[in-house]
Amino acid sequence: MKKPYIICHMMTSIDGRIDCGMTAKLPGVDEYYKTLDALNVEAELSGPVTAQLEMAEEGSFSPENPEVFGREGFSKKAESDAYSVVVDTKGSLLWPDQSESRAPLVIITSVQVTKEYLAYLDTKHISWIACGEDRINLVRAAEILAEEFNVSRMAVVGGGTINAGFLSAGLLDEVSILLAPGIDARKGMTAAFDGLPMDTEPFILSLKDVTSYESGAVWLRYSVKKK
Secondary structure, X not given: OOOOEEEEEEEEOOOOEOOHHHHOOXXXXXXXXXXXXXOOOOXXXXXXXXXXXXXXXXXXXXXXXXOEOOOXXXXXXXXXOOEEEEEOOOOOOEOOOOOXXXXXXXXXXXXXXXXXXXXXXXXXXXXXXXXXOOOOOHHHHHHHHHHHHOOOEEEEOOOHHHHHHHHHOOOOOEEEEEEOOOOOOOOOOOEOOOOOOOOOOOOOEEEEEEEEOOOOOEEEEEEEOOO
């Protein structure tokens, strides 16, 4: 299988929580972006919740024609050495025009995406990948990113559900955590990895490196032991 080297890179509180509003208040935010740059990745992948907060426009796409695409496919609109990749299973996020974007967007959907949504992405000059029946086939999506978009190193940067999806699929090679000196402690807040079934066995990591900063943040890097 040809795929990128995939690193999950997150900033968390001491209790492993990742709410953006919370982490923005903690020391270590500057170090998070510096450590992300140090990973030297060619693509950064976000889930729909993170993308809605940080990149997408307000509102959601409402197709007039519900006909689905129904097959695997992709459309590459830009050749770049850096991509911003977003997982959006059914195709609902709205986007500004991408003609002047420094890191072109690639939207990954399932084949249940509507043809109308893919046509909408085409009008915005946004690349897309459709794969997987009821949900996105992350393994196949990673292959297409490597084979067709020439992505050799990719960072998965949230949230907890999409991080856990890549972990469960056996796609993560490394976990990179910028551990901030603060505690969230609020009930029900999502963790860096979240949402897998209760009978899931723990995933074992091997420590690669530890770096501490004057802010009190600590950068932890682990290799993921393959099952």
